[in-house]
Amino acid sequence: MSQEELRRERQETYEELRRTQDVSGGSNFIWRGLSNATGWEVDYGGWYAPQYTGGDNGTDRDKGTPDTLEHTWEHDWRFFLRITSATKKTNFYARLKTTMTYNKANTPAVDANDWALPTFDMFYMDFVRTGRTFKHTWTFGRQYAQVERGIGFGMVADGLRYEMASRRNEMQIFFMRQQPGDDNVDATAAGWSTGRTKRWFYGLEWKWKLHPKFLNTGLSVLGNIDQNFEHADGGGQRHQLDSIYYGLGLSGNLTGRMSYWTQYIMESGKTYESGTSRKINLDADALDAGLRYFFPTALAPTLYLEYAAGSGDGDAAVGTSTTNGSTAGKDERFISFGGLSLGYAMAPQLINLKVWKFGGSVKPFGWSRSRLWQELVVQPTYYTYSKDKAGTAALPVPVPDVVATNPSKKLGSELDLTVAWRLAGDLKYQFKWGRFLPGAAYPTRSAESYVRLKLSLDL
Numbered sequence: 001m002s003q004e005e006l007r008r009e010r011q012e013t014y015e016e017l018r019r020t021q022d023v024s025g026g027s028n029f030i031w032r033g034l035s036n037a038t039g040w041e042v043d044y045g046g047w048y049a050p051q052y053t054g055g056d057n058g059t060d061r062d063k064g065t066p067d068t069l070e071h072t073w074e075h076d077w078r079f080f081l082r083i084t085s086a087t088k089k090t091n092f093y094a095r096l097k098t099t100m101t102y103n104k105a106n107t108p109a110v111d112a113n114d115w116a117l118p119t120f121d122m123f124y125m126d127f128v129r130t131g132r133t134f135k136h137t138w139t140f141g142r143q144y145a146q147v148e149r150g151i152g153f154g155m156v157a158d159g160l161r162y163e164m165a166s167r168r169n170e171m172q173i174f175f176m177r178q179q180p181g182d183d184n185v186d187a188t189a190a191g192w193s194t195g196r197t198k199r200w201f202y203g204l205e206w207k208w209k210l211h212p213k214f215l216n217t218g219l220s221v222l223g224n225i226d227q228n229f230e231h232a233d234g235g236g237q238r239h240q241l242d243s244i245y246y247g248l249g250l251s252g253n254l255t256g257r258m259s260y261w262t263q264y265i266m267e268s269g270k271t272y273e274s275g276t277s278r279k280i281n282l283d284a285d286a287l288d289a290g291l292r293y294f295f296p297t298a299l300a301p302t303l304y305l306e307y308a309a310g311s312g313d314g315d316a317a318v319g320t321s322t323t324n325g326s327t328a329g330k331d332e333r334f335i336s337f338g339g340l341s342l343g344y345a346m347a348p349q350l351i352n353l354k355v356w357k358f359g360g361s362v363k364p365f366g367w368s369r370s371r372l373w374q375e376l377v378v379q380p381t382y383y384t385y386s387k388d389k390a391g392t393a394a395l396p397v398p399v400p401d402v403v404a405t406n407p408s409k410k411l412g413s414e415l416d417l418t419v420a421w422r423l424a425g426d427l428k429y430q431f432k433w434g435r436f437l438p439g440a441a442y443p444t445r446s447a448e449s450y451v452r453l454k455l456s457l458d459l
Contacts, residue, residue, distance in 0.1 A: 224269075261289065381416040
């Protein structure tokens with residue numbers, strides 16, 4: 001999976017990443033006699049998702065250079081096993097993942113197949129204890145976790161997480177290690193593509209329901225401890241990012257049909273200055289806010305408006321996929337371990353970026369008596385992109401990329417379309433299309449298209 005595809009995967013929702021933990025449809029229990037005798041239930045299943053991805057100028061993003069890659073077929077298999085006690089207080093979950101990828105190129109000599117060996121992408125055990133007021137959950141192992149809306153942190157990692165919930169309060173505390181197979185956030189560090197990253201995270205999040213419907217607030221602290229201690233390939237520049245993220249969020253309903261959310265994150269810490277071995281301070285922030293309105297009709301239409309921004313550094317010497325960008329003073333780029341869905345074709349990181357997002361959803365056959373057609377959902381979305389700080393280096397997308405040689409802040413716009421359809425209880429279809437049109441900041445960058453088809457089946 002390419003780096004942009006990996007980032008898109010991480011930006012999927014919490015429910016999508018946990019899809020086989022809460023399988024739709026009826027449960028499949030084996031060994032019913034044994035289950036009844038021991039009091040333990042065994043549930044198993046899986047999902048096969050063939051995916052087609054195609055696009056123009058998606059490799060080099062330079063309209064003057066022909067692309068080599070035409071399209072990619074990816075076959076994704078996941079199989080899970082869940083064992084649950086009769087009291088529902090103890091749960092073991094394991095999920096195995098393997099993929100086969102076929103890249104079709106314009107030159108047949110470079111066509112390639114790649115098979116990823118089976119690995120456990122999730123493997124954990126949790127214990128639930130319920131009192132008169134609070135519910136306590138301890139989870140050990142490889143699990144998905146996120147803080148706030150997943151902007152600062154949202155990934156599968158190895159570790160321990162504790163959750164507490166009551167009628168008005170929710171809290172989580174965790175200590176985790178990034179998976180050894182994950183790439184470092186720094187694309188120019190040694191070992192970036194060899195899966196040798198050593199990074200620890202600790203976090204605390206508290207949510208308080210001041211009013212069950214109209215006002216909920218959240219406070220969070222996330223720490224990242226970088227244990228890589230590496231130079232760039234061939235020596236020279238040091239790479240290290242030790243960061244702390246402080247978050248404040250508000251959400252709720254303005255009316256019975258209009259909801260809102262806002263999230264502010266401040267980042268501090270230490271990193272290296274570009275071109276030197278001197279450590280400098282981090283001083284960055286990010287903001288995400290939005291409104292959503294629901295129309296209570298058979299078509300179930302919704303409209304939403306969202307604004308997202310991540311700070312940038314005007315004197316950065318290189319692109320965003322490096323932890324040593326600033327050349328003078330403190331580093332003001334917002335570098336995190338999560339993200340937002342900000343366009344299929346552009347797929348930017350929230351660094352030196354301001355995005356306006358306008359979208360909606362509708363069930364065009366919601367009036368139908370057929371349950372099959374009722375489940376069809378169409379979601380158009382329009383984005384406008386601009387830089388936070390003018391300049392030619394601090395780009396909001398990872399390398400490789402065409403340099404924005406024009407200091408203009410106008411990065412461009414994009415139109416996306418998503419069609420999601422539940423064909424049957426456990427059979428789902430998804431079509432994603434995106435078209436990015438570059439702005440004045442990209443005088444040599446071509447327009448880009450992105451197409452992705454996905455068919456998933458939960459057994």
